[in-house]
Amino acid sequence: MRGLVLRLAGLSAGAEGAMRLIGFFDTLVEQRLGLDGVLGMAARVAECPVGLAGPGATGLTARPDGRTRPGGPPAGAAVRELRDGQYAWLARAGAPQPFDTLLLERLALACDAVLSRRGGEAVPLDPALLETVISSTAPLPERARALRLLGFAPSVPLTLLAVDGGRGPQGLAPVLDRLAPASVSRSRTAALGSVHAVAVTGPLPERLLAPAGFRIGVGPEVTASEAPRSWEGAVRALRFAGTSRSDVGLAPVVEEPAIYHSSLGAFEVLARELSGPAIAGIGDLAVLDALAAEPGSGTELLTTLEVLVQADSLRAAARTLHLHHNSVAVRVARAEAALGYGLGETVGRFRLALALALRRLRDNPA
Template sequence: MEGLLLRLSSLDADAENAVRVIGFFDRLIASRASLDAIVRKASGLAECPLGVSSSTRGLQVGGPIPVHATRRELEDGTVVWLARAGKPLPLDDMVLERFSIAVALSLELSRVPLPALGDPALVELALSDSAGEAERSRALHLLELKPTTPLRVLAVKGTPTGLSAALGPLHAVLATNEIPDQDGEVGISTQVPAINAPAAWAEARTALRFASVGHPAVRADDLGSQIALASLPGEEIAKLPDVIALDGLDPQLLTVLTALASTGSNRKAAAAIHRHHSTIPARIAQAEAALGFPIDTPEGRFRLHLALVLRHLRDN
């Protein structure tokens, strides 16, 4: 039936095509399609956005309701909408009517006991990229968050503080206002609407890869174009001559170079690692001989910094 429909724009508002629209939604209902699937497939049929919104359920699928959208309200106050930018099509009213029926039945079937879940399980569901938008909306609602609430996600290596869940070797923390201090290294996502928490969680984990003992908290906002380096495969980074050269240096010399790259001056580097500044030039000369390029020029400092960052990403 779905294959026969093609696109709504190709259908006239006659009885035969109305029956085909009804059959399209009946098939979705019979297959017990998820709310996300209903919204996605109905939007494909209509060739325009459709969505569902319920403040009482904490539900939002398809994004915020556009100002120009045509709306229908279900008995429980849930709003379904169709937002066509241009002139309405003859079957738009029929689509919205059948869409509202499919949504109402889906909401009845999807009443799982989420309230019995504890906060960690709800946090995990809100961060899950495999969960549907409807499931994430309901989890956020039970955490007293709206889908549009501005949110940052933290990826924490140590003991977490705040609304959190253990996900593999890390802890995820949801922060809506001030970012709580964390124990150990932490990556902090950019601020996003709470419904986009899965993407923020991925971003936080990427930011965490840049963290170190000397720089334990890293914001994705502050990484700029450096964040693109995280997409490079570790095995490719390991082949780079500058990284190979760094691997051959002793740990103390690497400490000096890391301090020099982060501070930009011999005196500041010496102070950061509690050495006398007079010892730094000799260490720089030793490093230059091993690396094969000068590091007392802007270009050399940049090359050193890039190699150190890449080496760190390879190992994290």
């Protein structure tokens, strides 16, 4: 691809140059790059800023070095309409170049093809590309090639998210909606078995809540060439993540936070070393399973215990659960009777927190 860009940079007016340019944009479409990938490559060829703007689209500007950022066109930019008020644009300082009109036309068609695949959001990719990028066993040249096809430079900061959920008609849209617009515009997604991989180059929220029906693990930020390390961290974090629910009767939606790899600390060794079978048979987990299976109130009781171990006090847990503190106290007392130890002291809460963590690891083997 880089060789093609260099050849295009020396285009001369004529049919051969026009065909090269048309073939270049056809290749971008065939390789299913996202909007930022298409715009970045087009800007490198044009050697001037290009972008996409208008209602219903994420305004993106690509600079001649191929980097993209949110933003619209400067005054006087040449534009080409797509649909629904959206348009591609090209802003060249000085006199227009011979192929500017053709380049803008082909850019508009390429952007239209991307938008038609998924309404302007992150474009689903061939899973093999992202799978190669995050594979620790893939040869470095293959990973570098996959990164280029995804539109990532090897040195760009990259964070991998492991997302369980998104198999309904909306896909990953509820998760992507909670990321910063700049992160979404530069994200890549792919379904890898039962889990989705989401590669993000933009900033992430300090605290990300999972929408109902989702679990999220967030890997460490690395350079794109080190993507396997971020993916491994995201998968380990995912094992500790709970599924957000909307049917527990405590609040309209009980949203679980995404688990960041950076927050695991010493708990990471549990995810790295303990498989589901290795955790089976622990007495505290059997008690928690029995409490969770109680008809009508088991799910609510387990949610109460999970909130309790993270809260400063029983009253703080009650506020989080939208319950009176006496109601929470009754549930805690029932749990204490079953567990055989108190939850008012540090040792009891730590034992409960460890049991809840192990239960998640057992139930989330991947």
